[in-house]
Each structure stands twice: as C-alpha cells, then as structure tokens.
Amino acid sequence: LGIRHLLDAERQCERYAFELSSRLRSLAQMTAQQSTEAETLEQALDGALQNGSPSVSARSEAAAAVTLLQSDELHGVTDGSIDDDKLAALTAVHRRLRHALDERVNAVDQIAAQWWARASLEKAVRQGAEAEAFLAASLADIEREGHVAAGVLAARTADREIATEGIRALASAKDRLTKLSAELLAILHDADLLGPASQTWGSIQESIVESGWTAAARDQRRRDLEALSADLHQATGEEQRLRLLDADIDRIGGSVVSEEAMAVLRRDAESAEARSRAARLALEATAEPVARLQSAARDLIAHDHGAGASECPACAYDWGSAEKLRAAIAAALEAGPQIAHVVGAGAALAAEAANAARARLDSAVAARDQMGALVRERASLAAAAARRQRMIEQLGIASDQPAASIAQARLRLQVADALAAVISAHDEVSPALPGGPAPLLPSETPLSNTLDQLDANFAAREQIVQLQLSELVKAIENATALRDQLRGSHADRQQQLSACRSALQAKAAEVASLRKLWDAVAPDIPWSDDALGAVKSDVGRTLDRLAKAEAHIQAARAAWESEARRARLDSLLSAIQPSLDRQKHMTARIAAANRARAVFHDAYTTISRKQVLGLSRVVNPLFARMHANRVFDRINLGEDADFLHWLADAGGEQLDPGKDFSQGQRQDLALALFLARARSLGGTFFLDEPVIHLDDLNRVGLLDILRAIVLEGSRSLNLVITTSSRALARHLIEKFAGIATVETPNGPVHPLRVLELDGNGRSGVAVRKVYPLQ
Numbered sequence: 001l002g003i004r005h006l007l008d009a010e011r012q013c014e015r016y017a018f019e020l021s022s023r024l025r026s027l028a029q030m031t032a033q034q035s036t037e038a039e040t041l042e043q044a045l046d047g048a049l050q051n052g053s054p055s056v057s058a059r060s061e062a063a064a065a066v067t068l069l070q071s072d073e074l075h076g077v078t079d080g081s082i083d084d085d086k087l088a089a090l091t092a093v094h095r096r097l098r099h100a101l102d103e104r105v106n107a108v109d110q111i112a113a114q115w116w117a118r119a120s121l122e123k124a125v126r127q128g129a130e131a132e133a134f135l136a137a138s139l140a141d142i143e144r145e146g147h148v149a150a151g152v153l154a155a156r157t158a159d160r161e162i163a164t165e166g167i168r169a170l171a172s173a174k175d176r177l178t179k180l181s182a183e184l185l186a187i188l189h190d191a192d193l194l195g196p197a198s199q200t201w202g203s204i205q206e207s208i209v210e211s212g213w214t215a216a217a218r219d220q221r222r223r224d225l226e227a228l229s230a231d232l233h234q235a236t237g238e239e240q241r242l243r244l245l246d247a248d249i250d251r252i253g254g255s256v257v258s259e260e261a262m263a264v265l266r267r268d269a270e271s272a273e274a275r276s277r278a279a280r281l282a283l284e285a286t287a288e289p290v291a292r293l294q295s296a297a298r299d300l301i302a303h304d305h306g307a308g309a310s311e312c313p314a315c316a317y318d319w320g321s322a323e324k325l326r327a328a329i330a331a332a333l334e335a336g337p338q339i340a341h342v343v344g345a346g347a348a349l350a351a352e353a354a355n356a357a358r359a360r361l362d363s364a365v366a367a368r369d370q371m372g373a374l375v376r377e378r379a380s381l382a383a384a385a386a387r388r389q390r391m392i393e394q395l396g397i398a399s400d401q402p403a404a405s406i407a408q409a410r411l412r413l414q415v416a417d418a419l420a421a422v423i424s425a426h427d428e429v430s431p432a433l434p435g436g437p438a439p440l441l442p443s444e445t446p447l448s449n450t451l452d453q454l455d456a457n458f459a460a461r462e463q464i465v466q467l468q469l470s471e472l473v474k475a476i477e478n479a480t481a482l483r484d485q486l487r488g489s490h491a492d493r494q495q496q497l498s499a500c501r502s503a504l505q506a507k508a509a510e511v512a513s514l515r516k517l518w519d520a521v522a523p524d525i526p527w528s529d530d531a532l533g534a535v536k537s538d539v540g541r542t543l544d545r546l547a548k549a550e551a552h553i554q555a556a557r558a559a560w561e562s563e564a565r566r567a568r569l570d571s572l573l574s575a576i577q578p579s580l581d582r583q584k585h586m587t588a589r590i591a592a593a594n595r596a597r598a599v600f601h602d603a604y605t606t607i608s609r610k611q612v613l614g615l616s617r618v619v620n621p622l623f624a625r626m627h628a629n630r631v632f633d634r635i636n637l638g639e640d641a642d643f644l645h646w647l648a649d650a651g652g653e654q655l656d657p658g659k660d661f662s663q664g665q666r667q668d669l670a671l672a673l674f675l676a677r678a679r680s681l682g683g684t685f686f687l688d689e690p691v692i693h694l695d696d697l698n699r700v701g702l703l704d705i706l707r708a709i710v711l712e713g714s715r716s717l718n719l720v721i722t723t724s725s726r727a728l729a730r731h732l733i734e735k736f737a738g739i740a741t742v743e744t745p746n747g748p749v750h751p752l753r754v755l756e757l758d759g760n761g762r763s764g765v766a767v768r769k770v771y772p773l774q
Contacts, residue, residue, distance in 0.1 A: 002611065006604035013597035017590050024586045031579040038572040041565045064552040090553050098546050105539055128504030135497040142493055146486040153479035156472055163469040167462060174458040176425050181450045184418040201445045210416030211423060218413055218420075224391065225406050225413075242378060249374050256371050257364050269361040272354035279347035608644070618676035619669075626668045626701040635669065663693045671702065679709060682716035689723050699728075703735045710751050714742035729754050733771050 188204075210218060257265070397405040445453045522535050620635050633649040646669075648655045655661070657669050671690060678685040691699045706719065723729065736752035754771035 003604035003607050006600050006607070010597050010600035010604070013593045013600065017593040017597065020586050020590045020593070024583060024590065027579060027583055027586070031576060031583065034572050034576050034579070038569055038576065041569040041572070044565055064549075094546065094549055094553055098550070105543070108535060108539055124507045125504065128500060128507060131500050132497065132504055135493060135500055139490065139493045139497055142486060142490045146483065146490060149479060149483040149486055153476065153483055156476045156479055160469065160472040160476060163465055163472060166465050167469075173425075174454065177422065177454055178451060180418070180422045180425055181454065184415070184422050185450065187415055187418050199446065201450070204419065208412060208416050208419055210412055211419040213416065213420075215417075215420070218416055222410070222413055225409055227391075242382070246378070249371065249378070252367060252371050252374070256367050262361075262364055262368070265357070265361045265364055269354070269357035272350070272357040276347070276350040276354035279350035282347065612644070614680065615673065615676045618679060619672045622672040622675055622705055623669055625705055626672065626698055627665075629697075631665075635672075664695065664698060667693045668698060668702075675705065675709060678717060678719070679713055682713065684718040684720060686720045686722065689725075690721060691723075691725075691728055699731070703731055706732075707735050707739075707751075710736075711739070711742060714744055714751065729770065 210221070213221075397409065616635065623632075623635055624630070631650060632655070633651070636647050636649060636654075646657065648657060648661075657666055661669065667690075671687075674685070674687070691702060694702060706721075709717065710719065721728075721732070732752060733754060736750075739751050741748035742751045750772050752771060753769070756768045756770050757765050758768065759765040
C-alpha cells in the first residue's frame with residue numbers, strides 16, 4: 001500500500017520511547033534509593049547529636065582493644081587509619097577468644113557440678129572391671145562345657161544316623177543276596193545240578209571251581225568254548241582237503257627235480273642267453289659297418305670327374321686307376337648281403353637255444369613252487385588239527401563227544417557266574433553290615449535252606465542294631481538335656497555380663513567426660529580442689545578482660561560508622577542532583593518520540609484507507625468473477641481501528657476470511673487483492689502455482705480474469721506464472737489462442753509466451769519455447 005516507511009518510522013519511535021522509558025525507570029529507581037539512604041543517614045547523624053554521644057577516636061579505642069586482647073594476629077591493626085577490615089579483624093579475634101572462653105567456662109561449670117561424684121565414679125569403674133572379668137571367665141567356662149556337650153550330642157546323633165543307615169543297609173543287602181541266591185538256585189534246578197539234600201555252600205563252591213575265577217577268566221573260557229565249537233564245525237572239511245592234498249603231492253612228486261638238477265638247468269639257460277646276446281651283438285656290429293660301407297661305396301661310385309679322373313687322389317690312391325677302384329667296390333657290394341645273412345642266421349639259432357633252455361628252467365621252477373604250496377597248505381591243516389587237539393585237552397573236553405562236553409562246560413560257566421555273584425555280594429556287604437562278624441551264609445549251610453538261613457541271619461543282625469539304636473536314643477536325650485541346661489546358664493550369664501558392661505561403660509564414660517573437660521580447662525595439671533579453684537579465678541579474670549575489650553571494639557566501630565555515614569551522605573548528595581537533571585531530559589525526549597509516533601500513525605492510516613478504498617472497488621468484481629457459485633455478496637473494509645481486517649457479507653452475516661473461508665476461497669481473495677494491487681501499480685509480478693487449491697470452475701474464472709487484465713494493461717503490466725502443471729499451461733494456451741497481438745511499449749506482441757525449463761542447478765537448465773511456436 002506504499003506505507004511501509006511510515007509504519008517502520010512509527011515502530012522505531014515506539015521502540016525508542018520504550019528503551020528510554022526502561023532506562024528512565026532504572027535511573028528513577030536508583031535516585032529514589034539514593035534519596036532514601038541519604039535521609040536515613042541524616043536522621044542517624046541528627047539522632048547521635050541529640051543524644052549527646054561523646055566524640056571519641058576510633059583509632060584509640062581500637063588500640064585499647066588490641067592491648068586487652070593480647071593476640072599476635074592483631075599486629076599492625078592500629079597503624080594508620082581505621083577501616084572496616086581492621087575492625088572486622090578485631091571482632092573476629094575477640095569472638096574467637098570469647099568462644100574459647102565460653103567453652104572453658106561451660107567446662108568449669110560442668111566439672112563443678114560433677115566434682116563431688118569423682119571419687120565414687122572411679123571406685124565404681126574399678127569394681128565394674130573386676131566384676132566384668134569374673135563374669136567373662138565364668139561365661140568362657142560355660143561355653144567350654146557347652147562345646148563338650150554339643151560334641152557329645154553330635155557324636156551320639158552321628159551314631160544314630162549310622163545305626164539307621166545300617167538298618168537300611170541290612171534291608172538292601174538282604175534283598176540283594178536273596179535275589180541272587182534265588183537266581184542261583186533256579187539255574188541249578190534248571191541245569192539239574194542240585195544234588196542230594198546234604199549238598200552245602202562249601203561243597204558247591206568246591207565242585208564249581210569256576211566260581212573262584214575272575215569274570216574275565218570266565219569270559220575268556222566262554223570265548224574259548226565258542227572258538228572250539230566253531231573250529232569243530234570246520235574240522236570235517238579240513239580232513240577231506242588233507243586227503244586231496246596228499247594225492248596231489250604224490251602225483252606231482254615225480255616231476256620235481258633236485259636242487260643239483262635245478263642248478264644245471266639254471267646254468268644252461270644262462271649260458272644259452274649269453275651266446276644269444278653275443279650273436280645279437282655280432283649281428284648288430286656286422287650290419288652297421290656293411291650298411292655304412294655300402295652307402296659310402298655308392299657315393300664314391302657316383303663321384304665322377306670326367307676327363308682326368310686318374311689324377312684325383314680319392315679315386316686313384318693305391319689302386320692305380322679309377323676303374324680298378326670302382327671294380328673293387330662293386331665286388332665288395334655284391335658280397336655284403338651274403339655276410340649279413342650268415343651272421344643273422346647264427347644269431348637266430350642262438351636265440352632259439354636260449355628260449356628252449358629258459359622254458360625248461362621255468363617248467364622246473366613252476367613244479368617246485370606248486371609242490372611247495374601244497375606242502376605248506378598240508379602243514380597248515382595239520383597244525384590246525386594239532387592246535388584243535390591241544391585246545392580240547394586244555395579245556396578238558398572229551399574227545400569222543402566234544403559237543404556234549406562243550407555244552408556241559410557252558411552250563412558250568414553259567415552256574416559259576418551266578419555263584420560268583422552271590423559270593424561277591426556276600427563278601428562285599430558282610431564287612432560293612434552291623435550286628436556282628438558272623439557270616440551270613442556259612443559253608444555248612446545246605447543249599448535247600450539258603451533263603452531261610454539268610455532271613456534268620458539278617459533278623460538277628462537287625463535285632464542287635466535296634467538295641468543299639470534304642471541305647472543311642474536315650475544317650476541323645478540325656479545329651480540334649482545337658483546342652484539345653486548349659487544354654488540357659490549361658491544366656492543368664494551373658495545377660496549379667498552385658499548388664500555389667502553397660503554399667504561399666506556408663507561409669508567409664510562419665511569419668512572420661514569429666515577427664516576430658518578437665519584436660520580442656522587445665523591441660524597437663526593433675527586435678528585437685530586447689531587446682532579447680534585456681535582455674536575458676538583465671539576464668540573470671542579473662543572474662544573481665546574480654547568484656548572490656550568488647551566495649552572498646554564497639555566504641556571504635558560506632559566512631560568509625562559515624563565517620564563513614566557522614567562521608568556516604570556527602571557522596572549521595574553530590575550524585576542525586578545530576579540524576580534528577582538527566583531524568584528530566586529523558587522525559588522530554590520520550591514525549592517527543594510519542595508525538596512523532598502519533599503523527600506517523602495518523603499519516604499511514606489516512607494513506608492506507610485511501611489505498612484500500614481504491615482496491616475494494618476492484619477486489620469485489622475480481623473476487624466475484626473467480627467464483628462460479630455466488631456465496632458472498634461483498635468484501636467490506638474493517639473498522640477504523642483495524643481497517644486492514646476485511647470481512648465478507650453473506651446474506652446479512654459477517655464472515656471472517658481467516659476463519660470462515662475454505663482454502664480455495666482464501667486463495668481467491670488473496671489473488672483478487674494481489675491482482676488489484678498489481679493492476680494499480682503496474683510492472684512485472686510473479687504468481688507461483690496460483691490454481692493449486694482451486695476447483696475446475698474457479699480455475700476457469702481465474703484464467704478469464706488473467707486474460708482480461710493482460711488485455712487491459714498490456715502497456716504497463718506483465719504477469720509471470722510458474723507451475724509444474726502441463727494442464728494449466730494447456731488451458732492458458734486455449735484462453736489466449738484467439739488473441740493475435742496486444743500493444744506494449746515495445747510495439748505489438750503476442751499476449752502469451754509458454755517456456756518449459758528442464759534440468760537442475762548442478763547439471764544446468766535447458767529452456768524450450770512451447771507457445772507460440774513462431
């Protein structure tokens with residue numbers, strides 16, 4: 001509206017007046033405090049003059065106080081003028097000495113109050129210490145007796161637990177032995193090994209000697225029996241194989257040569273192979289030179305010089321002429337193949353002789369090896385039969401009926417296992433069972449009476465243990481009674497000792513407190529009645545001296561305070577008048593700022609009202625045209641106090657756009673205000689996404705207004721619309737498609753241009769013209 005500078009000026013005047021007012025309030029408050037303090041000081045000084053207070057010197061009074069206090073800390077206090085720090089030092093020393101004196105006086109009073117009980121307290125402490133020692137010794141004796149009684153009770157209780165555990169062990173051992181004995185009897189019955197009624201445990205152990213073996217030995221015997229049984233199954237096949245081997249040995253025996261004949265055959269074969277190798281070497285030695293000679297002769301025959309060949313050293317040397325040389329070479333070439341044939345035939349005969357000798361030797365070696373394999377196999381079978389016989393003899397198996405004997409041996413091992421289990425269990429539990437050393441199963445016990453004998457022996461042992469258990473119960477009751485009696489005595493004696501110690505502690509504390517008080521008032525001095533009197537006298541003299549020193553300190557402080565009040569009053573009176581003058585000047589400046597603020601306010605109010613009246617005539621038509629459905633009658637100005645607060649009439653109702661308008665309605669009103677002001681000012685104006693909250697009909701209305709404003713103000717107004725909606729660009733093109741050109745300061749131009757921007761600030765932006773195309 002063109003009033004921003006006026007509004008800013010008003011606000012600056014207001015801020016200036018507010019800042020001056022804050023400073024003025026602080027200054028006025030400080031001046032009031034100074035005035036109050038000055039009045040208080042004047043009243044105090046007038047009161048001192050009216051009371052006729054003597055005029056004394058603060059320095060002399062302080063010197064008198066220093067003399068009375070007699071402290072090294074006050075050295076130099078009276079040098080120069082007296083100030084608050086020196087008076088504070090005097091006061092601190094006096095208070096510390098007075099505090100120490102008060103503690104000493106209090107201690108003397110407490111000592112005097114308890115002085116009469118000093119001798120009785122010391123005597124009570126000595127007697128209490130003696131009684132404590134006696135009670136402590138008696139309590140120690142009771143504790144020792146209690147420990148002995150507790151040990152006896154614990155031992156008897158442990159014995160009872162052992163006896164109870166013995167009863168359980170007897171029951172467990174009985175069940176175990178009964179079960180194992182019953183299993184043994186069942187095995188003997190099934191094996192039909194139960195003899196006559198006179199058969200006893202001793203006889204069965206003697207007859208079944210395997211029961212005395214270890215479990216590993218019985219397992220080994222069982223494995224040996226299994227191995228022997230399996231070996232017996234193979235014995236028949238091995239005997240038949242042995243007869244076949246004997247027949248083969250008899251058949252092959254005639255073709256086996258002796259070692260001497262074998263050596264002769266070996267020497268013949270080696271000699272024939274040597275002759276064959278020599279013949280082959282001779283053939284190779286003959287064939288290679290003959291072939292080389294034939295090749296050289298052919299090359300020499302081909303060597304031709306034409307005329308003058310007799311003069312060639314290679315052709316005529318030792319031959320006389322080249323023709324003689326060629327004739328000799330031709331004769332040698334004819335005899336070469338015959339020589340090679342003769343040598344090759346000799347080598348072939350030598351190879352055949354060597355092969356025949358080697359074949360005779362290989363045949364003799366094969367016959368000897370076959371005979372050796374048969375002899376070894378027969379020896380192995382014979383050794384197996386001998387080992388089987390030895391095993392039969394070692395295991396005590398009958399040779400005529402080995403299978404039945406092996407079955408009987410297995411049965412005996414089964415009985416031995418059961419008997420060994422019974423013996424092992426008996427030997428294991430017997431030493432640990434209570435009730436006496438008598439065996440549970442004597443050797444003379446009949447086998448048929450085993451279970452009854454076990455019941456009887458276990459019953460006897462259990463009866464003995466029960467008798468021991470009853471005696472232990474009585475002993476435990478007596479030990480418990482003695483222990484409880486000692487516990488009661490111990491509690492009584494401990495209570496007496498606690499009471500004695502409490503009384504002794506109280507008396508000793510009283511004596512120690514009295515001794516501590518005495519050490520505080522008279523250290524390193526033995527306490528006595530005379531010493532107490534001397535202490536009281538010294539305390540009284542010190543009290544008088546400190547009282548006089550306190551009076552001098554108060555007089556010195558009063559004199560110093562009077563001097564300080566007068567100096568402070570002069571300082572305040574000299575500072576108050578400049579503060580009053582400054583307040584008057586600041587009040588005048590605040591009034592001038594308020595007058596300027598009122599002038600600026602009236603100026604921008606008048607100008608704004610004129611601007612708004614002009615806008616309202618344009619805003620209402622624009623706003624009404626943007627709405628396809630008429631809802632509001634008129635947009636009105638606000639009251640005088642708030643004329644920028646616009647309202648809307650709707651059927652006699654006043655509506656506030658900020659609260660009662662929808663988002664689209666508020667946008668329509670804002671666009672109407674913006675376009676009206678742009679129309680009146682002229683220039684270039686930007687609209688960013690102006691139709692984002694508008695429906696389709698209101699968008700059409702806004703586009704119609706934009707076209708009308710452009711056609712009307714083309715010479716002074718430019719509108720730039722930014723959007724990401726291709727639909728809006730297309731609608732704008734449709735609205736302006738029928739308008740050829742408009743008049744501008746630069747001449748006639750098309751009223752609409754559409755530019756498309758693509759890219760970003762990092763990679764760059766490309767501009768493409770969309771409308772108009774030409």
